[in-house]
Amino acid sequence: MSCNEESGNNVNEQDLKISLVEDEVENPKVGMIFESEEEVRNYYINYAKHLGFGVSKISTKNRSDGKSSYFSLACARYGKAISKAKNSFHPRPSTKTNCKAKINVTTKDDGRFIIPRVCLDHNHVLSPGKVQHFRCNKVIDSHVRKRLELNDLAGITLNKYYHSLVVEAGGYEYLPFGERECRNYIAKARQLRLGIGDAEALRNYFYRMQNRNPNFFYMIDMDEEGRLRNVFWADARCRAAYESFGDVITFDTTYLTNKYDIPFAPFVGVNHHGQSVLFSCGLLSNEDIETYIWLFESWLTCMLRRALKAIITYQCKAIQAAVRKVFPESCYRLCVWHIMQKLHMKLGGLGQYKAIKWSLQNTVYESLTYDEFERKWMELIKEYNLENNEWLNSLYKDRHRWVPVYVKCSFWAGMSTIQRSESMNAFFDGYVHLKTTLKQFVEQYDSALKSKIEKENKADFSSFTSTIPKITLFSIEKQFQDVYIHNIFKDFQEQMRGLMYCNTSIIKREGSVSTFEVKDHKAGKDGGFLKEVTCEVFYNAAEGELRCLCHLFEFKGILCSHIISVMIQEKVNEVPSNYILDRWRKDIKRGYTFVKNIYDDFSNSEQRLQKNNLIPLLYELQEFGAESGEKYELLGDKGKTHHH
Structure with a gap:
């Protein structure tokens, strides 16, 4: 041995x-x-x-x-x-x-x-x-690295130089690196070459973008010595998309650190397909309260002082303090995934860690009511003698900001964590990396955004030109099939499939108001056994009001199988209109789709520039028409007259 x-x-x-x-x-x-x-x-x-x-x-x-x-x-x-x-x-x-x-x-x-x-x-x-x-x-020494850079600048092709290295070494077997390593090094050297003057190049880029489209917005923060400190920007399409999908955003600064150590701070939402949509982003020199306040104030200026309705962020005291100061009326919550990822770091040293982890996950994810969560939490703390654990005590104090049972009563477009912005960041991975310079980052950002828009356009086309077959004969399903975008209709169909696991019975009925008990059976973590979950559904037939204890509709805007089960039992053949959300519909033409982004290319015609210059006037007309019924009718009549 x-x-x-x-x-x-x-x-x-x-x-x-x-x-x-x-x-x-x-x-x-x-x-x-x-x-x-x-x-x-x-x-x-x-x-x-x-x-x-x-x-x-x-x-x-x-x-x-x-x-x-x-x-x-x-x-x-x-x-x-x-x-x-x-x-x-x-x-x-x-x-x-x-x-x-x-x-x-x-x-x-x-x-x-x-x-x-x-x-x-x-x-x-x-x-x-x-x-x-x-x-x-496979190590490239400093002499070869220098020669690779000089040859690249001189326009000498890599394969010629690499072949000369092979001959010089006496054969491939005597060369401690391959052509691929040389190619990777040259790519890296090119990306690092733009260093001096990046800030000026970035500023010039913003000037060009704003000249091409007056609705392009940016703010640059300089320090006392005139050095670049923070940057914020949003293009015309992203700003317009906030009108349609600004009900919930996620925000974090955990992704990109470029060669100047500036964290990337995207404001991300979700569109009608459930895809990530970028509203704006910043590059920050620091992660303190003052910097976040500057960033959020820039956001307010960009979005015409319209504060965030709801924001998801991770557990960062500086961000939380800035949110409270700049967005005091906004609903904000913490990322439950980010918190649960800390379990091993915070509790891993405890002797009964595995049992504590399982119990904590069950308490957080499986509690249906406030009382159930409170009871399970207290039992957990008592059983494992965790009364003096500062981290758990702080989590309990902030429970209304992150525990699912406390936040599911508000609309979050189905976004349960800041992984929405992490998926947006993953989208940028093919375009930028840790050594990307400022100018390169913004240019690659444009390319990434074009790809994102193309993905949305394809999803729109699919929803308009094809139909997902129904899986039941219920007219309720046909109602959503006609109006909902494909991805969201698929989610609704999952609830229709869930009907086979629901057993519905009435508890009490007083006039037009009824309360039902729905026993639902859900698969356990291993998928092998079914766990029974009991939900109460409230139904007011006179008002067309439906509420379920699981709060799926309030959280995601999709009716749950429990409510659907009650509607079928009560022979309700048509869903009340307030349970069909505009944000998931495919038959609505949204204003931001009319905004044609002018990226940093040089093929823009005069007519195209003129169209983009008129976009701010369209926004003003929309605001004017929405102020009252008379103004709406006035604009409508003008439009009809012009059309005829």
């Missing part, structure tokens, strides 16, 4: 000093001492080269100062083979064989590094003659 752990015997450090010889490398041993993490890595990679295997770093643990306290260097074939192929009949090759060969490295009190455990056994064939192909050995 070649896996050894550090014994209690004293080890003579001098005897274990590494001797790196050109043709020979000493095998790793328990007790070896290294001066730095880089020295450990270089030693193990050199050792791996001689034996013929690749190296990867695993199981890293850092101290509070960011430096390593523990890590392992393992054979590159460490870990189990897991296929990531979408089609199981066409599996992708995997290099993993669950090889156990590795060394563990810990940091000593004096800052040096020691190996407390070694495993030398490999479960695969070693290939000393092919080590140049392992990723850990």
Whole structure:
């Protein structure tokens, strides 16, 4: 057995000093001492080269100062083979064989590094003659990097230069990197090349955009020395989309940090298809209260002082304080997903962590009423002696801001977390990266937004030109099939399917007001068993009012299977109009679709510019016509006269 752990015997450090010889490398041993993490890595990679295997770093643990306290260097074939192929009949090759060969490295009190455990056994064939192909050995030295940049600037093609490097080295096998690594480095160098003058280029870009479309909005915040500090902008289409979908937004600053360390701060909503829609965004130099106040005030100016109706953000005291100050009347809540992701960090050290985690998840996600949540929470705290846990106490104090049972009575367009903005951020991944410069980011932002609009246009086309077949004969389903967009109608059909699990009975009836009990059966987490959930449904036949304890309609704007079950039992064949939301309809032409964005291209005709200059007047006419019935009729008559 070649896996050894550090014994209690004293080890003579001098005897274990590494001797790196050109043709020979000493095998790793328990007790070896290294001066730095880089020295450990270089030693193990050199050792791996001689034996013929690749190296990867695993199981890293850092101290509070960011430096390593523990890590392992393992054979590159460490870990189990897991296929990531979408089609199981066409599996992708995997290099993993669950090889156990590795060394563990810990940091000593004096800052040096020691190996407390070694495993030398490999479960695969070693290939000393092919080590140049392992990723850990593909290193481009500074001389070659400089030549790559100069050749690229001079217009010399990469394949010519790479071939010369191969000839110079005496063959491909003697070159410690491939053409792909050279290509990746050149791409990175190009992206880093625009450094000086980025702020000015960004400002010029905004000027051009506003000249092309007067409804393009931006604000730039400079410090006392005239250096760029914060930026906020929104194009004409995004501003107009706020009219249709501004009922709920998500906000976070967790995604992009470019070469100037400026967090990306998008304001994101959801459109009629349930897709992410960007209203505006900012680039911030700081994440303190004053910066967020500046950003939110910029938003108010951009959106003509129309405050946010509802906002979802993550647990950040600075953001929460700025929201309370700038949007005092807005309904805001915290991201439940972000909070639950902290469980391991906050409670992982407790002896009964797994049981606490399960109980807490059940309390948060399965409680149907305030009383049920309160009871489960108190039982959890008492059973595991968590009365003095500050984090849990703070969560309980803010429960009305994040626990589903407290927030589901308000409309959130189905957005339960800030993962809506995270999905928007993922959309930008193909266009920007951590080293993108300011000017490049805004230009790529335009390309990403074009792609987003095209995706929405395709979904519109699909909803207008095709029909999703009904799954029942109920006229209620036909009513939603006729007016709802495809994605939302699919969600409604899920509720129709849920009817088979609902058992409805009347509790009491007083005149036109009735209360029903609906026993619903839902699959457990493993999908194997059904859990019974009881919901009460209130129905006022005279007023056409329906309410369910699950509050799905209030939360997402879609009728739940419990209400549908009651309507069917009461022989209600038509859903009252107030339960069909305009924001999910496909037969409404929304104002923002008339806004044709003029991006940073140079192919804009004079006629197109004139049309965009008239867009602000259209907004003013809409506002004028909505003020009263007479003004609406006046504009309507003018339109008819002009048409004839």
